[in-house]
Amino acid sequence: MLRSVHFTSVRGFHSAAVLSAKAAAPVKKKAVHGYKKVGGGQSKKTSGVGKFFHEYVSEQKLDLKADELNGVDILKKSTKENTVVKYSQLHMKKLIIAGNFKHNQYRELFKTPITLVTKDTLKMSKFVENSIESSSKDNRICILGENGIGKSTLLGQTQALISDQGNSIILPIPYATQLVNGRNDYYFDKNLNTYIQPMYLKSFLHKIRTINQEILKKIPIQSEYSFEGNTRYKSILKATPKRDTLFELTNLRVTPRQRGKQLEAIINELSKQSEIPVFLTVDNFSAITSNPRTEYRDVNNSKIHVSKFQLSSLILDFAQGSKNFQKGGVILVTSTDDKPSPTLYAGLGLATVDPYTKNTVYDHEVASKLKGVESFDMSRFSKENVSSIVKKFIDAKIFNNNELKSNSVDSIINQKYILSGNGNPGELIKSILFLH
Amino acid sequence: MFKSVLRVPVISSARPAIQKRAALFPTSVRLNSNKSINNDDEPIDLAKEVEKIESQQPVEIETPKQATKPEDPDELAQQWLSAIKDIRKQITTEGVSPVEKESKSKWFEKFGFEPTPEQIAKMESLEERPIPLKHDPVVEHFTNMIMKDGKKARAQRVMNNALYIVKLQLRKDPVEVLKEILDKMSPLMAIRTQKSRAAKSVVMPVPLTERQRHRTTFLWILEGAEKRRSPDFEVRLGEELIAAYEGKSSGYDKRLQIHKTAMLQRAYVKLR
Structure with missing residues (x-):
């Protein structure tokens, strides 16, 4: 149906003065400052920090308000069992960049976070010692344990021990959930x-570059690589042997489309060299085994399998041993945030799977790649461990005054040991902080 | 009145099934039913059964004799009073213990546990001490005020996180901080209007109990917390508690206003 709007360019039959008049200027709206009022009667919220709880606690620099704790040594290889230690400044810097510290670890209670050296720490120390001199294929470990038992903390201790060796490279993946949850761009x-x-590769390469800066400069590259540049003036970026080291290779500003190629080149160089041990550490690894069919979708709108992604398949290949570093190890850490899946336990040889299990529940491809990985079940704190932690908390004035007045130290230790579920560190801290 | 002797018929041992049923369910037999009660083939001659029952001698059952009551009401009252005095004396001297002393030894025997003299001494020393409360009553009160739709665990989480923020910011015991805020901010009186008979409303200051005072303060703190910016309630509450501790909360103005009004209207205070 034809309407008058279709003939806007056609001159009208009427020639009144109103038609040729200039259109009225639009009325300017008054600029509204501040927040919009929602729901009419709600008042304007002005004061306070607009952050969520975990952001508030971790980003407000609350740890600076704590007093320095005296009599705490720095974590070293020679540290004995059941001693409370802290990280050195260099370790702290590396661990923060590696993304080891999580929101819910209550590290803001202390000026420098403290950890306890347990028998698990000593086991991991031995693991690091062995893997410095042998292939990563022989040193593949998966850390298991209940919620709050300290898996990520143990990984942090291990990373500190690795960097304490002075001559080894860490490739940190702090949160493997990001590889499968569909939140990153992909092509x-x-x-x-x-x-x-x-x-994701950009941040991963940044982590590799900053943590291992000094060591990467010692490794000369063996092959020539060329990439498309990210800047207008340098269209082609090259890394040539005898001139460039691995640090230059990681530091190249390539286009985002070439980052996959850059990572492959770095991994290729690292696996070729035989002098420096390389450790691949993956936290929240269970995200990969629990969600093998990722949230990413292909052109047919079907879910993409985890093995089709470059970084995920790289992790699985190193876990399998099909790819390996000549010296080093692979450390996988599970998380209880992910739903428990038989893929992980069957892959590690801890459980058998019913042959009629659905593909959605059990992924044979992923499970078969975990064969040969040593499982390491973490143990809870002993009573001695609880007592040493409780004493440090008393020194740091974290306990409520009423609790300290009404109980002796021994009775507090006994109480906390029971309240923490016979030595779960996470529950122990909660029982100290949140029993008002 | 009760009869001292009850006639209980002793039924013959020939039909045990009937006896049981009759004893258990005396009214379970439908009188107009065509069916026989028993499952046996023999029909029952009711007349014979009645004859049998009547021929047997009744068994005497003695009812327990009641304590003799004094007829004089004064004497009865005296008995009551003396009994009450005895009980009161017993409570004041021995105290009321939920677990009797004798039963403890029974428990040890039951589980085959023999405590050492040290353990017994420790047990006796602990008997005097009261059982500690699970939660601080003030914190519990505030948690209950935060709670909505009966979701207590959520309210406890909010409360714990808010107190954790207080602890991190001030580096003091958060429960003590909360109690100090209550001491400083709680109003002593509330203002209530009452209609008088002469069509005139009277503004009347009313004293508050400790719990009522705390409640008013908590309401003011919650009101102040709602005006803060954070999307998380625990952060808003924590910030408001810190502000209240530092004397910056709007609750202090409200308290002052109430006290001023109460002073003006002090003529209407009711004294009993």
Whole structure:
């Protein structure tokens, strides 16, 4: 149906003065400052910090308000069992960049976070010692344990012990959930025949570069690589042997589309060299085993399998041993945030799976790649461990005054040992902080 | 009145099934039923059964004799009073213990546990001490005020996190901080209006109990917390508690206003 709007360019039959008049200027709205009022009667919220609880606690620099705790040594290889230690400044810097500290670890209670050396720490220390001199294929470990038992803390201790060796490289993946939860950008690289996550790779390469800066400068590259540059003036970036080291290779500003190629080059160089041990550490690894069919979707709108992603398949290959560093190890850490899946336990050889289990529940491809990985079940704190931690908390004035007045130290230790579920560290801290 | 002797018929031992049923369910037999009660083939001759029962001698059952009551009401009252005095004396001297002393030894025997003299001494020393409360009553009161729709665990989480923020910011015991806020901010009186008979409303100051005072303060703190910016309630509450501790909360103005009004209207205070 034809309407008058279709003939806007056509001159009207009427020639009144109103039609040729200039259109009225639009009425300017008054600029509204501050927050919009929602729901009419709600008042304007002005004061206070607009952050969520975990952001508030971790980002407000509350640890600076704590007093320095005296008599705490720095974590070393020679530290004995059942001693409370802290990290050195260099370790702290590396661990923060590696993303080891999580929101819910209550580290803001102390000026420098403290940890306890347990028998598990000593086991991991031995593991690090062995893996410095042998292939990563022989040193593959998966840390298991209940919620709050200190798996991520043990990984932090292990990373500190690795960096304490002075001459080894860490490739940290602090939160493997990011590889499968569909939150990063991704595209299919036809040359590499895998899916690439450019923005995640950017942060990953940054971590590798900053943590291992000094050591990477010692490793000369063995092959020549060329990439498309990210800047207008340098269209082609090259890394040539005898001139460049691995640090230069990681430091190249390549286009986001070439980051997959850059990572492959770095891994290739690291696996070729035989002098420096390399450790691949993956926290929240259970995200990969629990969600093998990721939240990312392909052109047919079907979920992409985890093995089709570059970084995830790299982790699984190193876990399998099909790819390996000549010296080093692979440390996988599970998390109870992810739903428990038979894929992990069957892969580690801890459980058998019913042959009629659905593909959605059990992924044979992923499970088969975990064969040969040593499982390491963490143990709870002993009573001695609880007592040493409780004494440090009393020194740091974290206990409520009423609790200290009405109980002796021994009775507090006994109480906390029971309240923490016979030595669960997470529950122990909660019982100290949140029993008002 | 009760009869001292009850006639209980002793039924013959020939039909045990009937006896049991009759004893258990005396009214379970439908009188107009065509069916026989028993499952046996023999029909029952009711007339014979009645004859049998009547021929047997009744068994005497003695009812327990009641304590003799004094007829004089004064004497009865005296008995009551003396009994009450005895009980009161017993409570004041021995105290009321939920677990009797004798039963403890029974428990040890039951589980085959023999305590050492040290353990017994420790047990006796602990007997005097009261059982500690699970939660601080003030914190519990505030938690209950935060709670909505009966979700106590959620309220406890909010409360714990708010107190954790207080602890981190001030580096003091948060429960003590909360109690100090209550001491400083709680109003002593409340203002209530009452209609008088002469169509005139009277503004009347009313004294508050400790719990009522705390409640008013908590309401003011919650009101102040709602005006803060954070999307998390625990952060808003924690910040408001810190502000209240530092004397910056709007609750202090409200308290002052109430006290001023109460002073003006002090003529209407009711004294009993």
